[in-house]
Amino acid sequence: MVRLTREQSRQRTRERLLAAAADLFTERGVTGTSVEQVAERAGFTRGAFYGNFADRDGLVTELLRLRTERELAEVRALAAGSYGQTRDALAAWHRDRAEHAGDWLRLRTELWLHALRNPAILPAVAERERFARGALADAIARELAERGVRPPADPAFLGLVVHALEDGLLIQRLLCPEGTREEVVVDATDLLLRAFTALAREEDMQ
Numbered sequence: 046m047v048r049l050t051r052e053q054s055r056q057r058t059r060e061r062l063l064a065a066a067a068d069l070f071t072e073r074g075v076t077g078t079s080v081e082q083v084a085e086r087a088g089f090t091r092g093a094f095y096g097n098f099a100d101r102d103g104l105v106t107e108l109l110r111l112r113t114e115r116e117l118a119e120v121r122a123l124a125a126g127s128y129g130q131t132r133d134a135l136a137a138w139h140r141d142r143a144e145h146a147g148d149w150l151r152l153r154t155e156l157w158l159h160a161l162r163n164p165a166i167l168p169a170v171a172e173r174e175r176f177a178r179g180a181l182a183d184a185i186a187r188e189l190a191e192r193g194v195r196p197p198a199d200p201a202f203l204g205l206v207v208h209a210l211e212d213g214l215l216i217q218r219l220l221c222p223e224g225t226r227e228e229v230v231v232d233a234t235d236l237l238l239r240a241f242t243a244l245a246r247e248e249d250m251q
Contacts, residue, residue, distance in 0.1 A: 059097045061087040063111065066104050071152045075105060075159040102159075106169040109156055113173045117180050132235065136228040143227040147219055178204040188238060194245035203241065207234060 049057065065086035069078040080101055084094045098104045142149075160170040182204030189196050196203060211230050218225040226232065 058093055062094060062097055063108055066108060067152055070155045071148050075155050102163060102166045105156055105159055106166055109169060109173050113176055132231060136231045139228045139230060150215055150219060178208045181207045189241060192242055194242050197241050197244040
């Protein structure tokens with residue numbers, strides 16, 4: 046058996062606490078989950094929890110950061126080829142994650158609500174949202190540049206529009222799945238890119 050170093054053991058403990066918290070927040074909500082419950086679900090004591098996190102808010106902030114970074118890393122890894130290749134890869138990615146989309150939305154909603162009730166951690170949530178919007182803005186600007194057109198508005202604003210659309214479409218698909226494809230976000234982004242392209246070309250002709 047390979048013996049873990051102190052740092053490796055601490056990191057494994059931290060990962061198990063985060064995984065337990067994600068499950069419990071999804072099941073019971075953040076306000077319905079105590080530090081003791083997180084520690085017990087992970088197989089540790091309160092001491093192990095406080096050896097890794099200052100409090101529950103610190104755990105929420107770290108969970109948001111890690112989930113955001115992982116999701117963006119996955120999407121960026123898919124965006125290495127042409128837009129057509131990227132579009133197909135993203136559609137497949139959305140289909141693969143559809144099975145767990147409900148759990149992710151419940152968890153994300155719980156984290157939002159906790160932040161709104163606890164303004165001290167709102168900056169961490171806002172940073173997560175700006176991070177996601179910035180990645181979308183970069184992708185939109187890059188795609189429009191490849192099409193030879195200028196963005197019809199500030200790319201940051203376009204990133205905000207697409208990000209908000211993603212959230213709304215995910216909620217609608219989970220509430221009313223009939224007639225809504227798993228890759229509906231990709232379909233909507235396609236539509237917006239065509240509209241952005243047409244608008245930019247129309248403005249160039251004026």
